[in-house]
Amino acid sequence: MAKLKPLTGAQATAEAMRQINPDVVVAYPITPQTPIVEFFAQFVADGVVDTEMVPIESEHSALSAVVGASAAGARAMCATSSQGLALMWEIVAAAPGLRLPIVMPVVNRALSAPINIHCDHSDTMGTLTLGWVQIYSENAQEAYENMLLALRIAEHPNVLLPVMVMQDGFITSHGVEVVKVLEDEEVKKFISERKPDRYLLNVKNPYTVGPLALPDYYFEVKRQQEVAIYNAKDVYLEVGEELSKLTGNKYPLFEEYRTEDAEAVIVALSSTAGTAKDAVDEMREQGYKVGLIKPKLFRPFPYKEMRETLERFKVVGVLDRSIAFGAYAPVYSEIRNALYESDKKPKLQSYIYGLGGRDIFKTDIKKVFEELLSGNVDSQTQRYIGLRE
């Protein structure tokens, strides 16, 4: 039987890590990720996990040590945010090329400059091309469950890629919610043991990891990596069904909220989707046909499924919590891409909101819906929510 516990998003993630009981966890502090590694360090200090924990000297070294441990055959994890993710960027790019099943929670935070410790998605949106599976979480419950999903996806033989599990800095990581936590035994059974085919500590069967690949082979290696990340979509759905039996929750590629007969929908990631659900409920009460699409699996991006879904609506507003300077915003770009082949394109509008932790309110989202329903949209310009100009 699952238990209900009052947990912050960071605690929920640490709780999942406690149940996973990884062999190695490497920690470096960065706000707002810090409580994850602090809560986990306490589990280590109290002897409730078998983990060897390394409090290391930088994020670059943190992910490097995790790569070393993972290649050695261990289940290895670290966690990060913002500047930390930026500092480890080089290794973030290298880890998928080595096909190592690392799970890394990322607590989304704005990137410098100016320095800002609050939530936006600039950090992980900057890593979209690097080859990690990315799953975004709306709340602490999802952050917890996505960690379990992530581990199984990462270690699946058709994938063998690192996975990031995102939650919103402070909003999710520090806000307390009631989280339904599975029994330790259920989790243990769900994740089973990591059994790599080849690993460095199997000294009887030496193997070379990370060689130099010149123009005659590099391309093929990268193509295999691409096949693997596309495989992650089916694996996500398959493992999601299995997890569903334990949690009773569903794990679609993206969640649809009150979209059945919707005319206008918005697309929003993570905690903003929670705010948007309230806005949708209130507008539905007033008779507006509005709904929400919440992407969960963002890499690989489910273009086909997204297209088939979005074709049903008249108008779609996409909310991005980051800017792609000199280009369309990251989530908006994907939505536009998804719809390119469609004969039944909805009208689109891009919105940027919430940079550096600026709050977004239900009233803001209602205004977006009103604008969408009024037909006052222009797919080629970006609009801003809550910006003083």
Next chain:
Amino acid sequence: MATIQEIVSKEKPLVSGHRMCAGCGIPPIVNTIISASDKPVVIANATGCLEVTSTIYPFTAWNVPWIHLTFENAAAVAAGIETALRAFRKQGKIDTDVNIIAIGGDGGTYDIGFQALSGALERRHKFMYVVYDNQGYMNTGNQRSGATPFGASTTTVPSGRVSIGKPQWRKNIVEIVAAHRVPYAAQAAVHNLLDLYNKAKKGFEVDGPSFLAVFQPCTTNWHYDPSLTIQYSKLAAETNFWPLYEIENGKVKINYKPKERKPIEEFLKGQGRFRHLFKPENKHVIEEMQKMVDEEWERLLKLEESGVQL
């Protein structure tokens, strides 16, 4: 004490088929160090000459487990492997013990990889860090590093009408490592493999991190005849340019004291990187080099004699 015959007759961890330059001393350095290990080894290799020449996919010259990640993190990768080993041993999942070795060139050690090295030493992971020191970024074509000596001409600090080449002395990596209070740190050179073997053996036996800085002349970018690598290594020791010494639990011991120290010119001449120093207007540079070498040697002798713990 092993003999050279015993060392060379051991199975090679780095086998033929690698693509190192003719005259390169890295293969015997690596094979000698690994043959001093009684336990199986796992290697974390930084980006550099050894890495790019030994694992050109789909081939590998390694018959021991080996990993390369990036340039500056061999110590962090090794720390991760060592931590995994500790976790597995604690859980009873593995019963063999392993020696973990991180290997990098001087660029990956003195410069960009210094943070990872310092962090791993401070946390006292049980691993051996080996730097093959060819005194510059030789894999990318002779750029200056923190190990490049005073007066050497490099492609990023070339000698010229107003430049003598590198204007600073090299970083003293062995003493910096020793300042981390590691149980064993030593300076060795490719011409004396028996000394290197004995140092590696000591390093593997200590409880905690150990460190070996091994002098490795670069035939390609120091511009000398490939047959002279061992000779230049020997001259580096005979001129006190590269003293062979060890620091065991903080105590300095010099392993080789030339009966009669040769002048620094003996080491410099014939090397392309120092050719400009033999122009009359650069005579003062050689004099300054000699002074620095002598002062460093005197300091080392005093450290040994005093028995002061570094």
